[in-house]
Amino acid sequence: MTIKRTLLTLFTLGFVLVFGSPATAQTVDSLPSWNDGKAKQSIIEFVAKVTENGSPDFVPPSERIAVFDNDGTLWAEQPMYFQVLFALDRVKVLAPQYPEWKDKEPFASLLKGDVKGALAGGEHAILEIVMATHAGNTTEQFEKIVKDWISTAKHPTTKRPYTEMVYQPMLEVLAYLRSKGFKTFIVSGGGIEFMRPWSEKVYGVPPEQVIGSSVKVKFEMHEGTPVLVRLPELGFFDDKEGKPVAIHQQIGRRPVAAFGNSDGDLQMLQWTTTGEGPRFALYVHHTDSEREWAYDRKSGIGRLDKGLDEAQAKGWTVVDMKQDWKVIYPHEKR
Amino acid sequence: MTIKRTLLTLFTLGFVLVFGSPATAQTVDSLPSWNDGKAKQSIIEFVAKVTENGSPDFVPPSERIAVFDNDGTLWAEQPMYFQVLFALDRVKVLAPQYPEWKDKEPFASLLKGDVKGALAGGEHAILEIVMATHAGNTTEQFEKIVKDWISTAKHPTTKRPYTEMVYQPMLEVLAYLRSKGFKTFIVSGGGIEFMRPWSEKVYGVPPEQVIGSSVKVKFEMHEGTPVLVRLPELGFFDDKEGKPVAIHQQIGRRPVAAFGNSDGDLQMLQWTTTGEGPRFALYVHHTDSEREWAYDRKSGIGRLDKGLDEAQAKGWTVVDMKQDWKVIYPHEKR
Numbered sequence: 264m265t266i267k268r269t270l271l272t273l274f275t276l277g278f279v280l281v282f283g284s285p286a287t288a289q290t291v292d293s294l295p296s297w298n299d300g301k302a303k304q305s306i307i308e309f310v311a312k313v314t315e316n317g318s319p320d321f322v323p324p325s326e327r328i329a330v331f332d333n334d335g336t337l338w339a340e341q342p343m344y345f346q347v348l349f350a351l352d353r354v355k356v357l358a359p360q361y362p363e364w365k366d367k368e369p370f371a372s373l374l375k376g377d378v379k380g381a382l383a384g385g386e387h388a389i390l391e392i393v394m395a396t397h398a399g400n401t402t403e404q405f406e407k408i409v410k411d412w413i414s415t416a417k418h419p420t421t422k423r424p425y426t427e428m429v430y431q432p433m434l435e436v437l438a439y440l441r442s443k444g445f446k447t448f449i450v451s452g453g454g455i456e457f458m459r460p461w462s463e464k465v466y467g468v469p470p471e472q473v474i475g476s477s478v479k480v481k482f483e484m485h486e487g488t489p490v491l492v493r494l495p496e497l498g499f500f501d502d503k504e505g506k507p508v509a510i511h512q513q514i515g516r517r518p519v520a521a522f523g524n525s526d527g528d529l530q531m532l533q534w535t536t537t538g539e540g541p542r543f544a545l546y547v548h549h550t551d552s553e554r555e556w557a558y559d560r561k562s563g564i565g566r567l568d569k570g571l572d573e574a575q576a577k578g579w580t581v582v583d584m585k586q587d588w589k590v591i592y593p594h595e596k597r
Numbered sequence: 598m599t600i601k602r603t604l605l606t607l608f609t610l611g612f613v614l615v616f617g618s619p620a621t622a623q624t625v626d627s628l629p630s631w632n633d634g635k636a637k638q639s640i641i642e643f644v645a646k647v648t649e650n651g652s653p654d655f656v657p658p659s660e661r662i663a664v665f666d667n668d669g670t671l672w673a674e675q676p677m678y679f680q681v682l683f684a685l686d687r688v689k690v691l692a693p694q695y696p697e698w699k700d701k702e703p704f705a706s707l708l709k710g711d712v713k714g715a716l717a718g719g720e721h722a723i724l725e726i727v728m729a730t731h732a733g734n735t736t737e738q739f740e741k742i743v744k745d746w747i748s749t750a751k752h753p754t755t756k757r758p759y760t761e762m763v764y765q766p767m768l769e770v771l772a773y774l775r776s777k778g779f780k781t782f783i784v785s786g787g788g789i790e791f792m793r794p795w796s797e798k799v800y801g802v803p804p805e806q807v808i809g810s811s812v813k814v815k816f817e818m819h820e821g822t823p824v825l826v827r828l829p830e831l832g833f834f835d836d837k838e839g840k841p842v843a844i845h846q847q848i849g850r851r852p853v854a855a856f857g858n859s860d861g862d863l864q865m866l867q868w869t870t871t872g873e874g875p876r877f878a879l880y881v882h883h884t885d886s887e888r889e890w891a892y893d894r895k896s897g898i899g900r901l902d903k904g905l906d907e908a909q910a911k912g913w914t915v916v917d918m919k920q921d922w923k924v925i926y927p928h929e930k931r
Contacts, residue, residue, distance in 0.1 A: 325803060402845055456849075463659070470849030470850050471662075471780070471806075471847070472805075473849060480845060481838075482838035482841050488871055489841065489868050489871055491841060491845050504816035505816075511825050512789070512814075512832075514805045515790075515804030515807060516804050537822055537823055
């Protein structure tokens, strides 16, 4: 081998080490928890056509924005939204400070263990519980409360930590998109400050890429130190029509890909898919009553009715959890 | 030379090519438009101590958030905020559609060329002008209007495009911080949708890292196509106490460095510097009446009074534009 040949070999080797080999990259399965089928194929084909150099549908990296709903799309949402379970736990913790709750609904029922009775008051009851448990402290205090809860609380039926009830196939989609230059955002009806303390660790999504509902906060000086105080007043409700509004406000460009699971995500998928150029929309359809839960058109939580019709009419990807996902949760993989 | 030595040399060369040479990196001046002095030194020392491995003040890349005011910090703001000049131009363009403006203040004075008379109505007059010129269209229509204006309009006294009235030394700070793993955000009292159409090209700051004031927008279906309609109603005013609130809402972590020029930035600098660990705050002080403008404690635009006192008391960096900056605008460099 001449020195010239050695040089050439080394440069080729160096190139492969630094930039990766196109030949081997294609044989690695980035979505190993997905069964082969239309859903998996549609994701891979979309990513290929917007990221491969020379593709007529090429999208520059700065415009590769992908948005994900959280409840029911990235983690489970049954038997009720996990943030409501957090609020119920908070009521118990806070009750000694509020003796009047013993005689006041929805708190009275809750404290007797009658969750159904407490939530009979509908949206108004939920809002009252959320405001009583999510406000009146500083943003730093609330962050600590969420961190403590998420690291200790267990799901009522699976008895697993909530952060283990995330969907392994969706974690793979998040990582796959990021490996292809996408910025991944969460756009959830859930509380922005309920998600940010753990979103980076669990999803790889940093706080500045988490969008959600919020209470108003107020800047105050406490003995010369500035704090942000959380007020018992809804600032923004990030659901339905609110999702495109929040995307516009916090991202400022239209996503090229959107992932949801309910009618609450429909406007986000509409807004995403009606932009110019290639677009992708995906609905997670909860069809697996054994490994997860099965619900759609009639469900109070995560209802998917109008969205399912529109997905079929528009040709959006619909994931059949039972058929398309080899595993649901990360622990099943082990 | 043996093959073994060749290999070693090549690997060293490859390392230098790919990762850069630490030895030469230190000799490159990242802030060439800054005169040597306390201000420049303070920036370089802060960046070194939070980014160098092994430093006791090391900040991980994910937490390297730097926030910049825009008007008077990244670009000029005299003889009035450039967005107000945009609004005045819009009044002239829109006047034929609103014949009633001929007899209605503040529009009547404006259309006669009497800007001072029009603005005599104070904040109310400005708000009326902004709402009349910034709302009633879709977000996409407004983006096009801003892009057309910014690419053609000229500053009243310098006759230069507004995007050439950005501060060269601050462009260098933005690029320097990004080269050291910082995420740079704009946090401005100006309109978020007035800045985003050009912030990436001019400042290297993508839309999702621009925070500002905004009107409310509403999701609507226009003949089956979703649009966001801009309403004549203030959604958020991103000034003073609003800046930490917006930083919390849109970034979700406390910055480690903040750059401003007026009392409107004071709360942002307070919020930034009272976080735990190393923090940096800088005020641009407009002291150059020849190359730019000189104004501070008594100015109606960009007043710097309380902020200047607090900067001195707290030891924040205060840039003396006349002394510290070799050039003000990019064109002076050529």
